[in-house]
Amino acid sequence: MTHSPRVGLFVTCLVDLFRPNVGFAAIKLLEKAGCQVEVPTAQTCCGQPAYNNGDWANSRAIAKQVIELFYDFDYIVAPSGSCIGMLKRHYPQLFEADKKWQVKAQAFAERCYELVSFLTDVCQIKIEAGFAQTVTYHDSCSGLRELGIAKQPRQLLSDVQGINLRDMNESDVCCGFGGTFCVKYPDISARLVSDKVANIEETNADVLLAGDMGCLLNIAGRLKRLNSSVKVYHIAEVLANMTNVPAIND
Amino acid sequence: MKSTPHAFKYQAKQALKNIHLQSALARSKSHFIDKRRAAIDALPEFDALRQRARKIKEHTLAHLDFYLEEFEKQVQNSGGEVHWAETPDSACEQIISIAKAAKAQRVTKGKSMICEEIALNSALEKAGFDVVETDLGEYIIQLAKEPPSHIIAPAVHKTREQVADLFHQHHQKYGLNEKLSEIPDLVNEARHVLREKFLSADVGITGANFLIAKTGSTVIVTNEGNGDLTNTLPRIHIVVTSIEKVVPTLEDCTTLLRLLARSATGQEITSYTTFSTGPRRREDLDGPTEFHVVLVDNGRSSLLGSEFHDMLRCIRCGACLNHCPVYGAVGGHAYGWVYPGPMGSVLTPLMLGLKEAGELPNASTLCGRCEAVCPMQIPLPKLLRAHRVKEYQAKLSPFSGRFALKLWAFFAKKPRLYHRLTALMIRLLAKLGCRRYLPFAGGWTESRDLPVPQGKTFMAAWKE
Numbered sequence: 053m054t055h056s057p058r059v060g061l062f063v064t065c066l067v068d069l070f071r072p073n074v075g076f077a078a079i080k081l082l083e084k085a086g087c088q089v090e091v092p093t094a095q096t097c098c099g100q101p102a103y104n105n106g107d108w109a110n111s112r113a114i115a116k117q118v119i120e121l122f123y124d125f126d127y128i129v130a131p132s133g134s135c136i137g138m139l140k141r142h143y144p145q146l147f148e149a150d151k152k153w154q155v156k157a158q159a160f161a162e163r164c165y166e167l168v169s170f171l172t173d174v175c176q177i178k179i180e181a182g183f184a185q186t187v188t189y190h191d192s193c194s195g196l197r198e199l200g201i202a203k204q205p206r207q208l209l210s211d212v213q214g215i216n217l218r219d220m221n222e223s224d225v226c227c228g229f230g231g232t233f234c235v236k237y238p239d240i241s242a243r244l245v246s247d248k249v250a251n252i253e254e255t256n257a258d259v260l261l262a263g264d265m266g267c268l269l270n271i272a273g274r275l276k277r278l279n280s281s282v283k284v285y286h287i288a289e290v291l292a293n294m295t296n297v298p299a300i301n302d
Numbered sequence: 303m304k305s306t307p308h309a310f311k312y313q314a315k316q317a318l319k320n321i322h323l324q325s326a327l328a329r330s331k332s333h334f335i336d337k338r339r340a341a342i343d344a345l346p347e348f349d350a351l352r353q354r355a356r357k358i359k360e361h362t363l364a365h366l367d368f369y370l371e372e373f374e375k376q377v378q379n380s381g382g383e384v385h386w387a388e389t390p391d392s393a394c395e396q397i398i399s400i401a402k403a404a405k406a407q408r409v410t411k412g413k414s415m416i417c418e419e420i421a422l423n424s425a426l427e428k429a430g431f432d433v434v435e436t437d438l439g440e441y442i443i444q445l446a447k448e449p450p451s452h453i454i455a456p457a458v459h460k461t462r463e464q465v466a467d468l469f470h471q472h473h474q475k476y477g478l479n480e481k482l483s484e485i486p487d488l489v490n491e492a493r494h495v496l497r498e499k500f501l502s503a504d505v506g507i508t509g510a511n512f513l514i515a516k517t518g519s520t521v522i523v524t525n526e527g528n529g530d531l532t533n534t535l536p537r538i539h540i541v542v543t544s545i546e547k548v549v550p551t552l553e554d555c556t557t558l559l560r561l562l563a564r565s566a567t568g569q570e571i572t573s574y575t576t577f578s579t580g581p582r583r584r585e586d587l588d589g590p591t592e593f594h595v596v597l598v599d600n601g602r603s604s605l606l607g608s609e610f611h612d613m614l615r616c617i618r619c620g621a622c623l624n625h626c627p628v629y630g631a632v633g634g635h636a637y638g639w640v641y642p643g644p645m646g647s648v649l650t651p652l653m654l655g656l657k658e659a660g661e662l663p664n665a666s667t668l669c670g671r672c673e674a675v676c677p678m679q680i681p682l683p684k685l686l687r688a689h690r691v692k693e694y695q696a697k698l699s700p701f702s703g704r705f706a707l708k709l710w711a712f713f714a715k716k717p718r719l720y721h722r723l724t725a726l727m728i729r730l731l732a733k734l735g736c737r738r739y740l741p742f743a744g745g746w747t748e749s750r751d752l753p754v755p756q757g758k759t760f761m762a763a764w765k766e
């Protein structure tokens with residue numbers, strides 16, 4: 053890692069709207085890892101809703117906006133596997149027919165990192181946090197399968213004082229969020245999130261963690277509907293010792 | 303087969319409520335997944351094998367005309383005949399005329415998805431033939447008058463009790479009076495009835511998992527041995543297959559076989575792997591006197607070099623179905639046609655059109671588990687997205703959805719406006735507190751609460 057790299061934080065639209073605490077936790081962690089963090093205020097969303105619903109013209113326009121806005125940073129980091137999957141894996145695909153932009157998108161993609169994997173693979177962070185709870189971790193699909201993130205969150209969590217990590221069955225299976233899928237196919241989505249919740253409850257964990265707000269909102273919404281006592285936090289909140297706020301499902 | 307992919311949503315809803323189906327699905331799910339996992343963990347070179355398999359298929363597809371002609375030549379050399387069929391209708395007609403020319407009455411069949419694709423059974427029955435499925439799963443659903451719900455396990459949606467009922471209902475004419483409940487008894491009962499059919503069949507129809515250009519052989523894999531009885535006992539053997547099944551050599555075929563069984567059932571190799579090369583030779587003790595191969599295109603050649611080209615590598619192992627959470631929740635029939643799950647959601651719109659089957663590529667969370675397990679490295683989520691792009695361009699997706707998307711994109715491209723608007727919205731939502739119901743968000747709130755936003759947007763808080 054270059055000395056004190058300049059990191060542009062891509063907040064992600066769901067963190068911006070629902071859980072600013074995750075954004076501040078990300079800043080705290082990145083600074084602790086020795087980065088200079090900046091948050092360009094002209095950011096909105098990565099464009100995934102348009103991309104996954106077939107509107108590639110708008111998706112390209114938004115992608116260009118993001119690339120331009122963040123291009124000069126040494127690294128671009130977001131507290132989300134899904135959004136980084138978009139920046140890193142899908143932006144280059146969007147420009148397959150546009151040589152100039154494709155080269156740019158590819159060069160950009162190489163510097164994009166999901167927060168937890170950035171903290172382990174690029175920086176060497178020392179976690180100083182305490183969380184005396186039994187937790188279980190849900191692997192978000194994009195983080196796991198587009199970016200190969202599985203060990204990193206577990207490794208960092210094991211450095212949290214007092215924590216007890218218990219893996220659930222099928223932690224790698226989709227929670228049924230799927231962006232607009234959850235409102236287009238509510239019955240199927242409901243079934244998938246119910247299966248997920250059953251696997252969570254089976255571990256008897258007090259807290260569910262994950263690295264993606266989409267999954268977290270979905271699972272939190274279901275747990276809340278069932279009046280479950282399991283609390284939901286984003287992993288960055290635990291790692292940054294910033295869990296002194298109500299849980300996502302409170 | 304009637305196609306109803308357009309009714310996917312309704313069918314999925316019904317499937318979720320069907321307790322028999324749900325118990326059958328729950329039982330089979332971990333079975334397939336665990337067995338595949340164990341087989342692949344025991345094969346360290348699995349990924350290297352995948353690379354090789356992909357290369358073999360890509361090479362063959364790049365020279366498809368050459369290998370198909372080579373295959374035809376070799377089939378002819380060994381005394382068989384190749385029939386080319388551009389459409390399902392043409393395939394059915396040619397098969398019927400072969401059977402008619404042989405004055406056949408009874409036709410036995412091995413399991414074949416391409417026969418489902420071209421709706422061969424109903425065509426044969428209409429033409430007056432007695433058609434008997436001989437794969438146990440296929441036999442069960444033939445009795446139930448249902449289409450398969452899985453490409454390698456056609457009756458996976460049926461519980462043991464349902465099978466017992468079916469046999470009880472249909473086998474009384476063969477002298478079955480009691481109701482069987484144990485699996486071995488059910489299998490024996492089917493075997494007993496099928497044996498007589500095998501022996502009296504005039505034509506045996508099988509599919510093919512692979513075609514070998516160099517030898518003119520067709521290859522099937524089965525676990526019941528019914529395929530062998532179907533292709534050796536009757537006078538005529540007809541192989542119904544599609545053009546992308548060809549590979550250059552026997553060795554290439556074995557590479558693919560190693561992937562197929564492990565990905566499909568978690569076996570290292572299926573119980574039977576049968577190579578058919580031409581009709582019976584003078585010195586052979588058994589085998590058919592005529593050997594026909596019907597090569598179906600049905601739109602496949604137009605996929606070559608297209609954005610859906612990758613799909614032509616599919617070896618129909620079913621791993622993508624077994625690992626798909628949506629398939630696991632609703633089963634195969636909800637998809638409304640021959641091919642379900644992720645591979646079906648790519649193929650069906652290509653064969654029936656997006657107007658009929660546009661729901662299918664949308665009914666996926668794009669979780670990527672299918673791509674991760676596909677032995678042929680087919681980027682299924684990418685292909686599902688490609689359908690969505692086409693659908694959007696043709697304005698086939700619902701207007702309300704497209705409108706909402708446009709509106710959202712309008713704001714997403716104007717950051718200042720976007721942040722002012724979202725700051726307001728979120729403050730309002732936070733005031734309202736936790737929501738059990740929200741207008742316009744019924745899809746969400748039907749089964750979930752809407753979590754309360756923290757209060758301010760990140761951007762509003764950051765600027766302070």
Ligand code: SF4
Pocket residue numbers: 565615616617618619620621622623645672675676677678679680
């Ligand atoms: S798409 Fe891949 S996983 Fe699915 S059936 Fe075909 S080869 Fe198997």
